[in-house]
Each structure stands twice: as C-alpha cells, then as structure tokens.
Amino acid sequence: MQDLQIPERLLLGPGPSNVHERVLHALKQPVIGHLDPVFLSLLDDVQEMLKQLFRTHSGLTLPISGTGSAGMEACLVNLIEPGDTALVAVQGVFGERMVSIVERAGGRSLRVEAEMGKAVPEDRFIEAIRAHQPDLVALVHAETSTGVAQPVREIAHAAREAGALVVLDCVTSLSGMDVSFDSWAIDAAYSGTQKCLSCPPGLSPIALGPRALERIERRAKPVQSWYLDLSLIGRYFGEERVYHHTAPVNMIYALHTALQIVLEEGLEARFARHRSVHQHLVEGLGKLGFQMLVQPAYRLPMLNAVIPPFEDEARVRRSLLTRYGIEVGPGLGKLAGRIWRVGLMGENARMEVVDRFLDALRELV
C-alpha cells in the first residue's frame, strides 16, 4: 500500500475550510498527557480565548470532542428533559437537525419556518414565543444550507422575558460575524472548528451561560448520553480537572493556535474582512451571470448561496475540482442541483482567493 498522498485543494465549500500553516504545525507537536500541567494550561488559554470569541464574561466555555453536530446535540440533550417544549426556527437543514434532536431527547418541538432563502421573521417568532411559552428556543444564526443570516437579538430577549432558555447554532458564524452571547441574552451556543476558525474538523467549541448551567444542575434525571453529559464533562473543564474522556490533545493544540490567530487579527477586523471579500465575490459572480439566492439584508458573508447561470452545474463543479483543485459546495436538500454554496471562511476570506475562483470560472464557462 502506498503512503498517503493528499492533493492541495482550495476549499470554497460549506466547510471544512483551508487551515493556516501555523495550525498544521501545532497538530504535529508531540502528544502529551491530557492531565499534564502543560496541557491543562493550554486548556485554560483555550477556554479564556473562547470567552472572547463568544463575547461572554460568565458561565463556562469548552470544546466538545466531536464536530459541530456534537455541540448541537450536547446543548440540546442537556437542556431538554422529556416533556419539555422547544420552539425551533427552521430555515434549512440545520434547523431540521435541531428539531430531530429535540424529539429524540423526548422533547416536544414546535417549529416556525422561514420561506426558502429567508430568515424567520422576528415578529412572527416572538408572537410564537408569547403564544406557546416554550421551555427552550433554538435558532441557527448562520444557516449554511441556504446562506441566510438569522437576526437573533430581539428574539433572544423576548425568549428570556418569557422564561425560555435560548440555544444558538454559531457553527458557521463564530469569528466570521458578530456573535454576542451576553448582550444578546443567549444561554447556550455551539460552533465548529472547521468553518470560520480555519482549523480541521473535530471539535465543537460551546458556551454555557449561568442559566443553562443552573438548568443542567436541576435536571430530574441524568442526561441519557453519558459521553455528552455536560455535568460530567464540566468537571474536567472546571476547577477540578477530573478525568471524563481523553481530550483529543493535538486538536486542542490546533484550536489553541487557531484562536490565537483570530485574536491577533481582532474580531472586528475579521468580520470586516469577511464582509468586503463577500462583496467582491458577489460583484464578480454577478458579472458572470450568477444570481444570489438570498436578499442582501439576510446574506451571510462567509457562505454564499448562488444560482449558476448554466444547466449542468454538477459538471462545472467537477471541473473546478479536478482541473483547478477548487471545491465549492452543492445545494443541500430541496436546493440540490439548483444552487452552489460558495464558502469564504476564515483563511479563505481573501480577495486573491476570490480572484482565483473567478478566473477559473471564466475559463470554464
């Protein structure tokens, strides 16, 4: 059998995104014990840097061992007990996934749906909160299947007023656009390493506010999932540092470095970079006859849902990959075959990256 030979790709899909050299370098550092003081001090740094990214000063931040979906599942199964009601905003595939997890956890789900390519209207969602008085409200901030940004602040404040916990999916948004955990009144949020953090897939950074921690403490029954039980995981990531499962040591090095890179740039500068590079892409694709699925007010900068001006989208996508080493994402679910999802996440949100993509497209079509 031959040794691995992985081609260089430019990853302009919905994740993973390309990883910074410094992060790759971090990955190949020696493995040390997950209770080694050197490692524990790295964990302290990671947890502190995550607070800065989520913009929170209280509660607990930690990386769940698993991808973004593991963070989704951890937040929902710990905060929902059988019989609880969850009101979920559904604008695409990831909202659907939340509904499915709520129901598997024995919760009752109520959904407020968005029209395709739109956000859930705030007034309609707030009305539903007041009408149903749910125990929990769940929203996807950046719906990667449709490229829609969901306005959060008003909804989250209305939910808090009604006594509901708020869970926010920030898998695609964290470090690419503003996520303000404290000032928006979020109780639990989760992200993923492979989108705007430009780190390999494998960890799901989460933030839990005081109300979420208190809810977990007063559960009547332990969480069905031992692995994702945050009352157990929280003891390793809290003062005690008690063994629960072996932390994926080298992925924590990678996340540590990725977070440092984000904070060296500064959050506001990073958000502005994502916005301006997105604008450059929209203009370039417009000249090539592409249309945007989403209205300007609701467009995500890091995930562009675009409608190709040609029939055989799969063939062009394949040529981009095989001839130019460029990956773009296909449509998901109802949008399969109709759109492309062009990700400009983290390290890939660069003018020269957009130019390379547009040059390749001009040659192909």
Ligand SMILES: *Cc1c(COP(=O)(O)O)cnc(C)c1O
């Ligand atoms: C990618 C993504 C997820 C799932 O993350 P995985 O790392 O694929 O498990 C969840 N929610 C949103 C909005 C995503 O974009």
